[in-house]
Structure formats: C-alpha cells, structure tokens
Amino acid sequence: MTATTPDQSAAPATSALRCEGLSKSFGDLQAVKNVSFHIERGETYGLLGPNGAGKTTTISMVCGVLARDEGEVLVDGQSMSSGSVDVKSLIGYVPQDLAIYPDLTASENMRFFARLYGLSRNDANSRIDEVLDTIGLSDRAGDLVKTYSGGMKRRLNIGLGMLHRPKLLILDEPTVGVDPQSRNAILENVDQLSGEGMAVLYTTHYMEEAERLCDRVGIIDEGELKAEGTRRELVSLVGEHDRIQIEGAGDLEAGVAAVRDLPAVREASVAGQVISLIVNEARNTLPELLSTITGTGVQVRSIDVAEPDLEAVFLHLTGKALRD
Amino acid sequence: MLRVAVAIAMKDLRQRLRDRSAIILALVVPFALTFIFSQSLSDVTGGEVTFDYAIADLDGGSASQGFIGALRELEQEDVVSLRIATTREQAINLAGEGDVQASFVIPADFSEAVATNEAVMIEVFGNADAPIGTTVAESMAERFLQEVRAVQASIATAAGNLAEPDFDALATRAAEFPNPITVEDVSASRKELDANTFYAAGMAVFFLFFTVQFGVTGLLEERRDGTMRRLLVAPAPRSAILLGKLLTGFVLGVVSTAILAVLSTFLLDADWGSGVGVGILIVAGVIAAVSITALVASFANSVEQAGSALGIIALVFGALGGSFFPVSQAGGFIQQVSLITPHSWFLRGLSELQSGGEVVDIWPSVLALLVFTAVTAAIASRRLGKAVQA
Ligand SMILES: Nc1ncnc2c1ncn2[C@@H]1O[C@H](COP(=O)(O)OP(=O)(O)OP(=O)(O)O)[C@@H](O)[C@H]1O
Ligand SMILES: [Mg+2]
Numbered sequence: 001m002t003a004t005t006p007d008q009s010a011a012p013a014t015s016a017l018r019c020e021g022l023s024k025s026f027g028d029l030q031a032v033k034n035v036s037f038h039i040e041r042g043e044t045y046g047l048l049g050p051n052g053a054g055k056t057t058t059i060s061m062v063c064g065v066l067a068r069d070e071g072e073v074l075v076d077g078q079s080m081s082s083g084s085v086d087v088k089s090l091i092g093y094v095p096q097d098l099a100i101y102p103d104l105t106a107s108e109n110m111r112f113f114a115r116l117y118g119l120s121r122n123d124a125n126s127r128i129d130e131v132l133d134t135i136g137l138s139d140r141a142g143d144l145v146k147t148y149s150g151g152m153k154r155r156l157n158i159g160l161g162m163l164h165r166p167k168l169l170i171l172d173e174p175t176v177g178v179d180p181q182s183r184n185a186i187l188e189n190v191d192q193l194s195g196e197g198m199a200v201l202y203t204t205h206y207m208e209e210a211e212r213l214c215d216r217v218g219i220i221d222e223g224e225l226k227a228e229g230t231r232r233e234l235v236s237l238v239g240e241h242d243r244i245q246i247e248g249a250g251d252l253e254a255g256v257a258a259v260r261d262l263p264a265v266r267e268a269s270v271a272g273q274v275i276s277l278i279v280n281e282a283r284n285t286l287p288e289l290l291s292t293i294t295g296t297g298v299q300v301r302s303i304d305v306a307e308p309d310l311e312a313v314f315l316h317l318t319g320k321a322l323r324d
Numbered sequence: 325m326l327r328v329a330v331a332i333a334m335k336d337l338r339q340r341l342r343d344r345s346a347i348i349l350a351l352v353v354p355f356a357l358t359f360i361f362s363q364s365l366s367d368v369t370g371g372e373v374t375f376d377y378a379i380a381d382l383d384g385g386s387a388s389q390g391f392i393g394a395l396r397e398l399e400q401e402d403v404v405s406l407r408i409a410t411t412r413e414q415a416i417n418l419a420g421e422g423d424v425q426a427s428f429v430i431p432a433d434f435s436e437a438v439a440t441n442e443a444v445m446i447e448v449f450g451n452a453d454a455p456i457g458t459t460v461a462e463s464m465a466e467r468f469l470q471e472v473r474a475v476q477a478s479i480a481t482a483a484g485n486l487a488e489p490d491f492d493a494l495a496t497r498a499a500e501f502p503n504p505i506t507v508e509d510v511s512a513s514r515k516e517l518d519a520n521t522f523y524a525a526g527m528a529v530f531f532l533f534f535t536v537q538f539g540v541t542g543l544l545e546e547r548r549d550g551t552m553r554r555l556l557v558a559p560a561p562r563s564a565i566l567l568g569k570l571l572t573g574f575v576l577g578v579v580s581t582a583i584l585a586v587l588s589t590f591l592l593d594a595d596w597g598s599g600v601g602v603g604i605l606i607v608a609g610v611i612a613a614v615s616i617t618a619l620v621a622s623f624a625n626s627v628e629q630a631g632s633a634l635g636i637i638a639l640v641f642g643a644l645g646g647s648f649f650p651v652s653q654a655g656g657f658i659q660q661v662s663l664i665t666p667h668s669w670f671l672r673g674l675s676e677l678q679s680g681g682e683v684v685d686i687w688p689s690v691l692a693l694l695v696f697t698a699v700t701a702a703i704a705s706r707r708l709g710k711a712v713q714a
Contacts, residue, residue: 060553060714063553063556063557064556064557065553065556065557065713065714066714082556082562083561083562085559085560085561086559088557088558088559088560089559091557093553093554093557095550095553095554097550098550099549099550099551099553099554100551101335101339101549101551102549103339103342103343104335104338104339104342108335108338112331112335113554113558115327115328115331116328116331116332116555116558116559116560117558117559118327118559160554
C-alpha cells in the first residue's frame with residue numbers, strides 16, 4: 001500500500017472520503033486505474049459508468065472488502081484497510097447484489113447487523129423502528145424476508161446500510177430492478193440522509209439518478225475516472241450549449257434581432273411561432289434574454305430549456321453511449 | 325471480537341433451527357437409526373448378545389466334562405447357548421451353515437492326553453459371518469487349555485509316575501482351579517457390545533460429522549448469498565467471522581450429541597456411563613469434528629462441493645471408525661486403520677466409561693481427539709483465512 005499524502009489544497013483533510021490513486025487488477029484485466037476523488041460531509045457523489053466500468057471494484061476497495069493494489073483510502077481522515085475496525089464503523093454499505101438473510105425476518109436481519117456494529121439494545125430497537133419506517137417496511141418487519149417482493153428486499157438491503165448512522169453511506173446501484181415508485185422512495189431516502197449531513201457515495205448507470213441526486217458526479221469507464229465535477233461543470237466540459245425554444249406572439253423577427261447581439265447567444269432563428277436559440281449557460285442568460293425579447297413587444301407563451309445531459313457528456317468523453 | 329463471533333453464531337443457530345433439514349439430520353435421523361438397529365438386534369437376541377455354540381464331545385471323559393461344565397455355567401448366565409453335536413462333521417456343519425456361530429470339537433483322546441501329559445487341543449470351527457462369536461469361542465477354548473496345561477504340570481510334579489491317572493480327581497481339580505472361563509472374562513470382551521449404547525453412540529458420532537458442517541459451510545453460504553460482503557464491511561476482524569462459524573458448529577455438535585445421549589438413555593435404555601466423562605468425551609469429539617470439517621471445507625469452493633466432500637469423509641470415517649459395527653472387535657488390519665478416525669477413539673472412550681471406567685480412563689481417547697484437533701486446525705486456520713472473503 002502506498003500512502004500518498006492527501007493534497008491539502010484540493011479539500012480539507014477531513015473529507016468524509018478521500019481516495020488517492022486507487023488501482024486494482026484481476027489477472028491481466030486492470031479493473032480500476034489510478035482513481036482519485038473525494039466526498040465532503042453532506043455531499044452526494046455519484047460514480048456514473050456503464051456495466052463493467054469498475055464501480056463495484058472501486059467501492060469494494062473503499063469499503064475494505066477488496067485489497068487494493070495501489071492507492072490510499074481515507075475515511076474521515078483515517079486510513080482504511082481490511083483490519084481497520086474503527087474506520088469500518090464509519091461506513092454504511094449497500095451492496096449491489098442483495099445481501100440479506102432470507103430465512104430471517106427484517107427485524108432479525110437488522111438486529112443482527114446492529115449487534116455487529118455494537119449498537120446497544122435500546123439504541124438498536126429505536127433505530128430499527130426508525131429505519132423500518134424510513135424504508136416503509138414497518139408492517140412486514142416480522143415476516144421472513146423470503147416472503148418479500150423484490151422491491152421490498154431492495155429496500156431492506158438499503159435499510160441495513162444506514163442502520164448504524166454511518167458518516168459515509170455507500171450505495172452500489174441500489175435501484176436496479178426496482179419499480180419507479182420504490183425507486184422514488186429510495187432516492188428520497190438518500191436525499192434526506194445527505195440532508196442530515198451524511199456523505200453519500202452512489203454508483204449508478206442511470207444518468208437521471210446521477211443528475212437528480214448527486215452534487216458531484218465522477219464519470220468512470222474502463223476503470224478510469226474520465227472526468228468529475230458538478231453537473232454543470234461536466235456539461236460545460238463538453239463545450240455544448242443549451243438550447244432554448246421560446247413560443248411567442250408578435251414580431252418574433254424583431255425579438256430575434258434584439259437578442260442576437262447578447263454575448264451569450266450563439267445562434268438565433270425563428271421558425272413559425274417559435275424562436276430557437278443556442279446559448280451559453282441558459283440559466284444565467286435566461287432573465288436577460290426574456291427581458292430583451294419582451295422589450296421588443298413579443299408576448300412569450302412558453303419557454304423550453306433543454307440542457308445537454310450527462311449522457312451527452314459520457315458520449316463526448318468516451319465516444320460511446322452510456323447504455324447499450 | 326468475541327461479541328461479533330457470538331452474534332454470528334447466534335444468528336446462524338437461529339437460521340439452522342428454522343431449517344428443518346438441519347434438525348432432521350442432527351437429531352431425528354440418528355435417533356431413528358439407533359432405534360431401528362437396537363430393535364432389530366433385540367428381536368434376534370432378546371436384548372442381550374448370546375453366543376450360539378455347538379460342541380461335539382468325542383472324548384466323553386472327565387476332562388472334557390470339565391469344559392462342557394464351564395460352558396453350561398455360561399449358558400445359565402445367558403451368555404452362551406449350547407447345542408450338542410454327536411460327530412465332528414455335524415459340529416462343523418452347524419457352524420458352517422450358520423446354525424451356530426462356532427463349534428467346539430473335543431478329540432477322542434482328550435482326557436487321556438491330559439492324564440498322560442501329552443499335548444492337548446480343542447478344535448474350534450467358526451462361522452465366517454460371525455467373527456466376534458468365533459473369536460470369543462477361540463479364547464474360551466484357549467483359556468481352558470491353559471488351565472489344563474497348568475493342571476498337567478502340577479500333576480506331573482506331584483504324582484511322579486502315577487500308573488493309573490485318577491480322572492475324577494483331575495476333573496475336580498480342573499473345575500476347582502481358578503474357574504477356567506468365568507462370566508467376567510467373557511463379558512470383558514463383550515463390553516462394547518451393549519447394543520443400544522453402541523448404536524446410539526455410533527450414530528451420534530457418525531452424524532456429528534454432518535451436524536458440525538452447518539458451522540463452517542456457513543462461510544461458503546455467506547459468500548454464495550453475498551452477505552459475506554456485509555460481514556467484511558462490518559467493524560469486525562475476519563478471524564471473528566471465522567470464529568463465529570466454528571462456534572456455531574461446536575454448539576450444534578455438543579447440543580445434538582448431548583440430546584442423543586439423553587434420549588437414548590431414557591428411551592432406549594442405553595448406558596453412556598459417568599456424566600462428567602461423557603461430557604468431556606463429547607466436547608473433545610465435537611472440537612475434533614469441527615476442525616476436521618473446517619479443514620475439508622477450506623478446500624471447497626462452493627457449499628455443494630463442501631457438502632459432498634464432507635459426506636464422503638463422514639461415511640469413510642464412520643465405517644472405519646466403528647459407527648456401524650464394532651471395528652475394535654474385528655482385530656488386525658481394520659482395527660489398526662480405525663485408529664486414524666476420531667470415531668474409534670470416541671467409542672473407545674465411551675466403552676471405558678460404560679464398563680465402569682472413571683474419567684482418568686478416557687484420557688487416551690481425549691488426548692487422541694485433541695491431537696486430531698490440533699493437526700487439522702493448524703492446517704485449516706492457514707487456509708480458512710483466505711476463505712473469509714467476498
Ligand atoms: N473478482 C473478479 N475477478 C475477475 N474480474 C473481476 C472481478 N470483479 C470484477 N472483475 C472485472 O472488473 C471489471 C469491473 O467490474 P465491476 O464489477 O467493478 O464493474 P461495475 O462498474 O460495478 O459494473 P456493473 O454496473 O455491471 O455492476 C469487469 O470487467 C469485471 O469483469
Ligand atoms: Mg457493479
């Protein structure tokens with residue numbers, strides 16, 4: 001293990017998680033190549049990448065399940081290794097594949113893991129009730145898990161990871177195979193937890209989830225972290241621009257002529273009742289844009305802003321689509 | 325560390341208790357088999373093992389009467405049931421066809437040979453399917469001949485060249501001499517043959533090797549079911565996970581064997597001997613079984629692989645070790661080989677206790693079981709470190 005000193009300028013030393021130069025090979029296959037990122041408290045960080053990108057492998061090294069070939073993992077400033085018991089208690093982990101005991105009830109599953117994490121009996125009982133409520137399984141808590149539906153099992157799988165109030169919650173594609181309703185509930189749970197100050201590491205190959213949930217996203221492919229940043233940072237990386245469509249009435253040509261001179265506007269055209277614009281940073285330009293257009297007497301009926309999404313970013317970075 | 329191990333063991337035990345097949349394998353099947361074996365055996369023997377012998381007394385003299393008298397005494401004790409054959413051929417046929425387990429033939433000049441100080445012999449013909457009965461018959465005849473030789477020697481010294489041997493006196497002396505064959509002598513070689521205890525213990529130790537598997541194969545199950553990842557992420561050293569699994573096997577083994585001992589004592593009239601001694605033996609037997617299964621499981625990549633490997637080991641050890649028939653009575657090669665199984669040591673210790681032995685008498689067995697434990701655990705611990713992974 002090579003201990004690299006954390007780069008103090010990039011983030012405070014006590015980031016919830018700092019990974020430096022993580023690498024892992026399976027035989028000839030280099031599954032993870034020199035991956036570095038950090039997550040602050042209360043921040044939700046997404047690892048977005050297609051099947052086989054190395055997400056689970058990265059996470060396994062972060063959790064200490066898998067020995068890393070190279071690199072360093074600091075959780076709350078402490079180095080992680082398979083033997084570091086104290087560090088491990090800071091982490092909550094939701095494996096990609098269900099990791100629950102089907103021949104126990106949800107309560108029994110929870111009580112077992114509460115004991116592993118050293119929760120006192122009282123604390124465990126109240127915490128179990130709390131989590132069961134959060135994941136919406138209070139009614140079925142006494143039933144054997146093997147009688148649950150797939151989505152219910154998924155929710156329990158997630159609940160077990162947050163039981164001991166970890167500082168860092170790691171979820172590995174928790175919504176795969178879950179109906180839209182349960183998926184929504186899960187995403188809301190995660191959102192709520194990060195609102196409570198928990199740092200979250202979330203892997204997914206669903207662009208929508210990463211966009212909706214994550215403060216920052218790392219795009220990973222073939223074991224390499226291709227780029228990372230906020231959604232906007234990533235999108236601007238692509239060099240693509242927002243498309244705005246304004247439906248209006250009045251002298252649309254005059255309106256277009258007026259906005260064409262604004263510095264953020266790249267392109268402007270009219271087709272029927274619709275003005276189409278290509279702009280830099282629609283969010284920032286939109287107020288000025290609208291006031292300029294309405295200033296020419298055009299009545300605006302609807303506005304449609306289409307930002308390039310992470311899908312486009314992924315395409316740009318890797319030359320292939322995120323999903324097959 | 326211990327907290328985690330105990331938590332894992334308790335979780336596992338809960339799972340195993342819920343799983344009917346574990347209970348069936350650990351308790352129901354061994355008890356049922358013990359019951360069946362003991363029933364079928366007592367149907368034939370009326371609950372006790374009796375040796376069926378035939379004797380052809382071609383001599384008819386007082387010396388041969390001494391031997392027959394001794395056998396008749398054993399008949400009174402229900403140890404032997406004796407049939408009289410009139411010819412050598414008839415005696416041989418009775419044994420050969422399995423009507424009796426063995427036949428004695430006392431040659432025509434037996435009494436005279438005794439009196440004239442010549443070499444004496446009694447022929448013993450055994451049935452091949454009754455090795456124990458034959459062995460016992462041989463030892464009876466041998467015992468008697470030893471006594472006769474002692475009498476011959478004393479007569480030769482005391483009476484010098486006695487012209488006319490006094491057969492009556494000789495027979496009396498032969499009979500008086502420390503009784504040639506006593507019930508105690510024979511029951512000493514019968515001490516492992518208390519059928520119900522033998523089968524109860526044999527089945528208990530045989531199925532023990534299946535029961536304790538439910539501990540260490542749990543490692544492979546957790547890997548298969550993905551829950552090992554969660555255990556590995558939890559704040560616990562890997563050794564605690566391993567310890568938890570071994571603990572599960574230990575508890576399952578001790579509890580199921582103890583229950584079988586109690587059940588067979590009360591329901592089948594088995595007699596396991598002193599409680600403390602039995603307790604020590606069970607604990608020693610169980611930890612040996614746990615380490616051996618741990619070693620085997622450490623070579624397996626899947627639950628199924630471990631299951632079949634352990635099944636084979638359990639069968640071979642069970643057969644060699646005397647779970648199904650009393651190997652210790654077979655003698656020779658098999659008996660030597662049986663020493664490599666924990667089963668034989670466990671059963672040997674138990675037979676010591678059953679025949680009134682104290683705790684000190686089972687130390688050799690306990691020591692042997694601990695040696696099995698030490699050797700297998702040493703190898704298994706190296707290998708199982710690797711098994712605790714996702
Ligand atoms: N134990 C292993 N042995 C050999 N190769 C492995 C192992 N685990 C992962 N790999 C390989 O490493 C690469 C990355 O796998 P990983 O599971 O990290 O991908 P992922 O991003 O989690 O994919 P998915 O979205 O499908 O879960 C893959 O090519 C995979 O085949
Ligand atoms: Mg994965």
